[in-house]
């Protein structure tokens with residue numbers, strides 16, 4: 310089970326303009342992504358360990374989509390291309406029981422991609438991302454997601470050392486922007502949340 314009172318969680322997000330899909334497994338989530346993205350559509354991917362675990366880039370490429378992904382490209386304008394695609398697919402650092410999406414970002418491309426980028430957005434979210442409220446979600450983003458990502462990227466931040474946020478001023482700071490999405494942004498035609506009954510990503 311994704312969480313207790315799952316039906317209430319789904320209703321809470323639906324009331325805020327999101328379209329919720331349920332997946333029992335990572336494989337089911339990947340199949341849902343493929344079924345949502347129409348034939349011929351281009352796709353931008355936000356940096357995400359979840360998408361990497363699912364093999365979303367490989368699956369979309371194999372099905373003939375043009376996929377822009379900075380993890381698979383060194384083009385200097387790859388971030389702009391991701392955010393100008395038809396679809397944007399990413400994950401979230403935390404979601405809350407009262408229907409908020411919490412994300413931190415160093416470059417800012419990923420949070421922008423969910424707000425004023427592609428008109429269709431899909432976030433794939435494992436059950437480990439659920440937080441009770443905004444404060445807990447922010448704590449999760451800064452004390453779970455950020456340290457692990459900073460360590461993976463070999464950044465020199467204090468959270469890599471002890472797994473805790475110090476609100477640092479390091480040039481390597483990985484969380485320069487925090488976004489709280491409280492309702493589907495006007496720019497986005499459809500904002501899909503695929504809630505996966507597995508632990509995925511950071």
Ligand code: SF4
Nearest residue numbers: 455468474475477483
């Ligand atoms: S502010 Fe610095 S210490 Fe805190 S999570 Fe971000 S990078 Fe890590």
